[in-house]
C-alpha cells in the first residue's frame with residue numbers, strides 16, 4: 001500500500017478550478033516519475049451542504065483521517081451566506097481542523113523578487129520580506145465555550161464568546177514556532193493583548209517559559225497585536241516568525257499576506273501533533289486566498305497558491321524535498337518568463353488565465 | 366462659571382512633553398482671544414501608580430466627570446511592565462473609558478498631502494486616504510466577565526476572557542458611525558467575524574437593523590476582520606467609516622493609522638452618550654500614538670497629534686469650529702513650510718524637535 005495517501009478537497013468558488021491545475025502536475029509526476037500517489041477526493045463546504053446538508057460529513061472526516069495529507073481548496077460563497085450559523089460552509093474547515101487536531105496553522109508571507117512591484121507597499125519596504133505566521137488553530141475564541149446569542153427577559157439579545165487557552169495548547173504551538181525559527185532567522189515575535197486580556201497574559205507567560213526552558217538560543221520578542229499590525233505595515237522586514245492565537249493569527253496572517261501583494265501565490269499548511277508510535281502527523285494544505293466567488297468559474301483565478309500548497313505537502317508530509325523544489329522552481333521560472341494572472345498583473349507582462357498558467361508550470365517541469 | 370472646563374491628563378512617556386506644546390497654544394489663545402478655559406490637571410497611568418499606587422484614582426475620575434472635556438496624553442512604559450495585571454498603567458485609560466461611559470472611540474486615519482511620502486505604501490495607494498475608524502470602547506473582550514487565569518486540579522493553568530455585547534451597546538455605537546458617515550462620504554464598513562463568533566453574528570444583525578430602520582440612505586457593507594486588514598493594506602481608499610468592536614477596532618485603527626505613515630500626527634476622540642437633559646456628553650481626546658518610552662524625555666517627539674487632539678476637542682466639545690480650523694490650518698502651514706519631527710522626516714525637509722515644532726505652530730497662529 002502506498003504511504004502517499006492524498007485526499008483532495010476542492011471545495012467551493014475557485015477551489016475546483018485551481019485544483020484542476022494541481023491535478024495536471026500530479027498527472028505529470030505520475031507519467032514521468034512513477035510516484036504512486038493513492039488519491040481520493042471528497043466534498044466539503046458549500047458543495048457538501050448542497051449534496052449532503054452538512055458542511056463536512058463524517059465520511060469526509062474519516063477520509064481525511066485515513067489520508068497521509070489533505071490538499072484543500074477553499075469554502076464559502078454568497079449562495080450559503082444566509083444559512084444559520086451552524087450550517088455554514090466555513091464550519092467545514094473548522095471541523096477538519098478540530099477533528100484532525102490540526103493546531104498549528106503555518107502561513108508564510110513571502111515576497112518573491114519578480115513580484116515586488118505587485119505590493120501596495122514601496123519596493124524598498126517589501127523586497128526580501130519572508131515572514132512565517134504560526135497561528136494556533138484549534139483553540140481560542142473559535143471554539144471556546146460558553147458561546148451563543150441569548151435573549152434576555154426584557155427581549156433584548158446578548159451575544160457572547162469565550163476566548164480560552166489551556167497552557168498545553170499554548171506550549172505546543174509555541175514549540176512549532178520556535179522549531180521553525182531555528183531553521184530560519186532564529187527570531188519569534190509572540191503576539192497578544194496581555195495588557196487587556198487574561199488569556200493573553202497566560203499566552204505571554206507560557207511562551208516565555210517554553211522559551212526559557214527549551215529554546216533559550218532563539219530570540220523571543222513579545223508584541224501587542226495592535227502594535228504588530230502597525231509594524232507589519234510600516235517595517236515588515238523586522239519579522240521572522242510571528243506566533244499568535246487563533247484570532248490574532250487569522251487577522252495578522254491575512255495582513256502579512258496582503259502586504260506581499262500576491263495573495264494568489266501564497267500556500268499554507270496546518271499540522272497536527274506527531275504520533276509518537278507512527279511518527280506521522282495529520283496535515284492539511286491550502287492556499288491562503290479564499291473561494292473568491294466573484295471570479296469563480298471565469299477561468300482567471302491564479303492557480304499558483306494551490307500548486308505551491310501541493311509543493312509544501314510534498315515536502316512536509318511526503319518527504320519529497322526534491323520534487324517540492326522542482327515544482328517551486330518551475331513556478332519561479334514561469335513568473336520570470338513574464339506570465340501573470342490578473343491578480344498579479346504588471347505592465348509589460350503577459351496576462352493569462354488559470355489553465356494557461358497551469359500548463360506553463362507543467363511545461364517548465 | 367466657564368462652560369469650558371478642561372481637564373488635562375499628560376500621563377507617561379512623551380505625554381508630558383507633547384502636552385507642553387498644547388499649553389503654549391492655550392496660552393496664545395488666552396492672550397489673544399480671551400477665551401476663558403477653566404483648566405485643571407490630573408494624574409493617570411504610571412505617574413499615578415508612582416504617586417498614589419493606582420493607575421487611576423477616584424479623584425481623577427471625579428475631575429474627569431466634572432470637566433466638559435478631557436485632554437489625555439498617553440500611559441505606560443517599561444518601568445511598570447512587571448506589575449500585576451490589575452495595577453498596570455493601561456488600566457488608567459480603561460477605567461476612564463468605562464467610568465465616563467466613553468463608548469465611541471473615533472480614530473481618523475488621514476493622509477495629509479505634504480506627508481504622502483512618509484507612508485510605507487506607494488503614494489498612489491495612500492494619497493487622499495481619509496478613514497474614520499469608530500471603535501466600541503466600553504464593551505467586548507476588554508471588560509467581559511468571566512475572565513481570569515485559573516489553576517486546574519492537575520496544576521495546569523487556563524486563561525479565559527469573555528467577548529460579550531448587548532444589542533444596545535452595538536446599536537448606540539453603530540449610530541455614531543452612521544451619523545459620521547452622513548457628514549462624510551456616506552459609507553460604513555462594519556467589521557466582525559460573524560462567520561466564527563456569536564458576538565460577531567449579533568453585531569452584524571444589529572448593525573443591519575439600525576441601518577434599515579434609521580439610516581437606509583447610508584451605504585452599509587459588512588466585512589470580516591481578516592479581510593478588512595487585508596483591504597486596508599491593499600486598497601485603503603475604498604473605506605470611509607469603519608465600525609468595529611473594542612478588539613477589532615483597536616487593531617484595525619492602529620493599522621489604518623500606520624498606513625498613513627504619520628502616526629505622530631493623528632488625534633482621536635472618545636465620546637460618551639449625550640445627556641438628554643443637559644445636551645452634554647463626556648469626551649476624552651488623545652493622540653493615537655502611545656507613550657513611546659524609547660524617545661521620552663529626549664525632546665524629539667512629534668507634538669502635532671496632541672495639538673490636533675486639542676483641535677478636535679475645541680470643535681466637538683466646545684463648539685469652537687473656527688478656532689479648531691485655525692489650529693489645523695496652522696499645523697498644515699508648518700508642514701508645508703518644511704518642518705518635520707524625526708518620525709515624519711523626509712529628504713529635503715528641516716528636522717526639528719518637539720518645542721521648535723510647537724513654537725512654529727504658535728507662530729503660524
Ligand SMILES: CC(C)[C@H](C(=O)O)[C@@H](O)C(=O)O
Nearest residue numbers: 090091093094250560561591
Ligand atoms: C473560513 C474562515 C472560518 C477561516 C478562519 O477565520 O479561520 C479563514 O478566514 C481562514 O483564515 O482560514
Ligand SMILES: CC(C)[C@H](C(=O)O)[C@@H](O)C(=O)O
Nearest residue numbers: 195196226455456458459615
Ligand atoms: C493602552 C491600551 C489598553 C489601549 C487599548 O488596547 O485600548 C491602546 O492600545 C489603545 O488603543 O488605546
